[in-house]
Amino acid sequence: MLTFEPTGTHLGATVRGLDLSKPLDAATIGEILRGIGKYQLLRFPDQKLDPAQHRDFAAQFGHPPAIRGRLAIFTAPGVAEINILSNIVVDGQPTGATDAGVIWHTDMVHNPTPGFANALYALKVPRRDGKRLGGTEFYNLRAAYVDLPADIKEKLKDAYGVYTGENYTSIERTPFPEYGTNSHKAHKKEPVRHPILMTHPISGEKVLYCDPGHVDYIDGVPPGERDALLKFVLAHIMQPKFHYVYDWTEGDLMMWDNLSTVHHAVLDFGPDEHRLIWRCQIEGDKVFDPAFLARTVDAVRATA
Ligand SMILES: [Fe+2]
Numbered sequence: 163m164l165t166f167e168p169t170g171t172h173l174g175a176t177v178r179g180l181d182l183s184k185p186l187d188a189a190t191i192g193e194i195l196r197g198i199g200k201y202q203l204l205r206f207p208d209q210k211l212d213p214a215q216h217r218d219f220a221a222q223f224g225h226p227p228a229i230r231g232r233l234a235i236f237t238a239p240g241v242a243e244i245n246i247l248s249n250i251v252v253d254g255q256p257t258g259a260t261d262a263g264v265i266w267h268t269d270m271v272h273n274p275t276p277g278f279a280n281a282l283y284a285l286k287v288p289r290r291d292g293k294r295l296g297g298t299e300f301y302n303l304r305a306a307y308v309d310l311p312a313d314i315k316e317k318l319k320d321a322y323g324v325y326t327g328e329n330y331t332s333i334e335r336t337p338f339p340e341y342g343t344n345s346h347k348a349h350k351k352e353p354v355r356h357p358i359l360m361t362h363p364i365s366g367e368k369v370l371y372c373d374p375g376h377v378d379y380i381d382g383v384p385p386g387e388r389d390a391l392l393k394f395v396l397a398h399i400m401q402p403k404f405h406y407v408y409d410w411t412e413g414d415l416m417m418w419d420n421l422s423t424v425h426h427a428v429l430d431f432g433p434d435e436h437r438l439i440w441r442c443q444i445e446g447d448k449v450f451d452p453a454f455l456a457r458t459v460d461a462v463r464a465t466a
Pocket residue numbers: 263267268269425
């Protein structure tokens with residue numbers, strides 16, 4: 163029996179009653195997708211997964227891409243879709259990426275169909291004086307949309323966020339250095355544009371879809387208002403009332419919606435405070451396919 167326990171905040175629920183190492187039926191996939199549509203972030207505690215099982219879980223919700231670029235050297239043996247995030251050093255060699263996801267961003271924004279979700283699995287969580295470190299922080303883009311002033315919604319109704327992939331610290335972000343201070347360049351991406359006021363494919367609700375770390379400018383608004391609107395949108399998203407911190411526990415598989423949240427990793431732990439998390443991305447191919455939603459989400463709705 164699958165149960166959802168909401169966190170009691172604006173984001174997240176714990177899901178019990180599932181062993182994610184085994185294939186899920188369509189109804190269960192539909193229930194999980196409905197849960198993501200409602201809670202945006204789902205924690206599945208006490209899981210025991212190997213890298214192939216982790217990837218196969220993710221693949222039920224969308225294509226899990228092989229890890230590319232600078233992170234590709236840190237993948238699970240034989241499972242190119244599982245990215246190892248770790249500060250553990252063995253024989254002087256790093257065993258995982260230590261600085262992935264430090265800027266505020268959402269994953270796979272550069273895909274022509276925006277990326278759907280991430281599924282991360284925690285194996286080691288750093289602690290100091292009993293307090294868990296190395297959390298993942300979020301802002302809630304659905305709540306940010308709801309809270310947008312009516313005149314801004316009107317100005318943005320036909321607007322697009324443009325992601326050229328050319329740079330990680332575009333001039334539009336200089337007033338907000340905390341959003342874009344990557345020390346590395348992304349590998350070359352093709353320019354894409356996504357509606358700023360995006361309709362979420364599962365919930366049907368609007369989200370304020372804008373990646374603070376990668377957006378270059380807003381298209382579809384008067385040129386004279388472009389920069390001011392982008393600054394407004396970024397400052398609006400990153401308000402304390404939309405903020406949420408996820409503290410990991412070993413055995414957590416946590417799946418979050420990249421379409422309705424932005425996130426970053428908190429590097430508040432030292433080199434001897436070990437963190438080991440596996441990451442698998444989930445592309446948007448399935449959730450933007452109405453036939454897939456009909457087989458899963460709609461089938462559950464019909465029987466609910
Ligand atoms: Fe990320």
